[in-house]
Amino acid sequence: MTHLSVALANYAASGLGKKTAYLELYANGEIAHWKKAGAEGYFTDKKIHYYPKLKREQIPILLNCDYECVIMDFGDEYICFREELLHCDKKVFLLNLNLWQNFYAKKLLDMIRKEEWGNIQPLYASANVQKKIKLELENYYGIQIEKIPFIPDPVCIKSDIFACFDRILGHSAAKAKRKNLPIPIWKKK
C-alpha cells in the first residue's frame, strides 16, 4: 500500500507537476522511519511533502492548504477512516489476489459493497493478479480490478507506468484529437 501511495505521489508531483502532499494516517506508519519530519510536521522528498503519523484532526487543515494533490494512505484501516475516505475524489482499494490472501480481499469487498458510493465509485487495483481469482471476484462483485504493473522504484516512476497511473488518478491531460469530424445530422423541414 505504502509502495503504491509513494509511487502515485511521485507521479503526481514529478509527472503531472502538481503540488503534492502525502498523508500517512494509519497507526503503524512506516514513513516516519524514512526521514524525520521538521517543525511543520513534514519532510520533503522530490518536491513532495510527507506527513508521517498524521492525526485525523489535522486533515482538514492540510486540505485547506494549497496542495493540488493530496494522497492519503489509510493502510488497512478503512473502517477507522471511513468518513475521510468518502470525502476523497479518488478512492483506490488495493487488493491482494494471492491464493492464500484473497480472503482478505473478499472480506474487504464484502464490507465495501454495503457502502453507498454515489457518483464516485471506488477503483480496485491489484499488483499480484491471479487471473482466475480476479475474474471470479470481478464477476461476483460486479467490479473491475486494475492491474498495477511492477514498480521497481516508487520514487522513480518509469514512463511505461504513466498510463496506468493516469487511469488511477483520473488524469486525462491529453485528449486524442485526430480528425474525427462528427457527421452533421439535420433534417429538412
Added chain:
Amino acid sequence: MEEDDEAYYIIEEYIEGESLEALMLQSLFITPDFIYHTIMEVADILDYMHHVYPEPVIYQDLKSEHVIIGKDGVRLIDFGIASCLKKRGNKYQNYGTPNFCAPEKRAEAKVSVQTDVYSIGKLLEELIRAEGTHKSQYLLHIVKKATNPELSDRYDSIRAFWADFANYMQSDKNSVYQKHLLKKIVIAGSQPRIGTTHLSISFTEYLNRKNLSAVYQERNPSDNMRMSIRQGGFTKEGGLYRRRKFFGMPAYGEGVEVNFPEDSVEILDYGTDLHGALSEQADLFLLVMGCKEWEIEYGKTAFETVRQAKNLILVANYGSKKQAKQYAKEYKQTVYCFPLDENPFHMTKEKEGLFERLLEKHWNCRKYSWQWRDTFICGIGKLCSKWIR
C-alpha cells in the same frame, strides 16, 4: 446526412488529390523520397487504426488505388471492408483485391493486423517496381518479410515493419537519407515572452516533418507545455505527448524517468535560464532576442552572457530586419529573423526557409524540397497534359 422526399444522402468530405495508382503511371515522380514519404504516412495511418481503443480497426483493403496523394499528404479512402478486430480474431468473406490480399484472407482464415502488414508490403513492392532504379537487396528483404505467407515469419505489427523500413531509409547505406550530426539543440531567450517556446516548437515540428526525429523538452518553470496539453489536441505516448508530427515532453521532476527515443534530436527550451542553457554543452545554441527598442538592452546582456557558447546562433524575433541588421553589425555575426507566426504547430514557407538556412552549416543530409507539394503539382500537370492529348 440529409434526407428528401425520395432518398437519404450521406455527404462526405471531398478529398483533393490523385490516387497513387494514377501517379505510378508517371514513373518519373516515383523517387526514393516519394516512396519513403508515402510508406511512412500510410504506415502511420494504419498504426493509428491498429491502436484504436478498445477495438483496433483493420483496414483490409490497402492498395494503390485507395491511397490518395494530396497537398496535405496521404489519405486512405474506402473503408467499406474495414472492421474492428475482435479479441479472438475475425473471420470474413473473401473481399479485397487479389494482388494485395493476404493469404489468410484468401483462405478465409482469421485476419489480424498482420493482414494489413501484408498489404503494405505489397504496396512497397509496387512502388519499388514503379521507381525502377532503386532496388536494394535489403529493401526487397523488407518486402519479402512483410509479404511472407507464413504469419510467424511476417512482421507482427506495422510498427515493426515501420522501424525496419525507416532504419534502412535513414541508414548510411541509403544516400537519400543520411543521419544528421546534431543531437542536442538548446534554445534560450533574452527575456520572458520573447517567443522561445514558439521557436522551439516550430523547430521540433520542422525536424519531424523532415523525418529527423526530434523531441521538444521543456526546461523552464513556465509550465506552458502542460497548459497546451490541457487545451487538448495531444495524445500521450509513454511520457511523450504527440500532436501530429510534433513530439514533446513537459518539465518532469526527479520522481519520474522518461524513455527517450534513440537517435532523436533533443530540443531543449530553457526559457530565460541562460546559465542553465550554457551548462548543457549543446551542439547548437539558439539565442532568441527581441527587436523592439525596450528589448534591445536585454538582448545585449543575454548575448554577453552566452557569447562563448559553442555554435551560437542569434535569432531576432518577429521579423524586424532592420534591428536584426543592427544586431549583426554590432555582434559581428549572422542574425536570423524569425517571422511573425500564429501557430507553432503549422509549418509555413518562411519558417521552413529560415530553419533550412539556419541548419545549412550543420546539416549532413541532402536538402530536398517539400515532397508532397512538388509531386502533387507535377503529377496533376502531367496527367492533365496526357488527358488533353
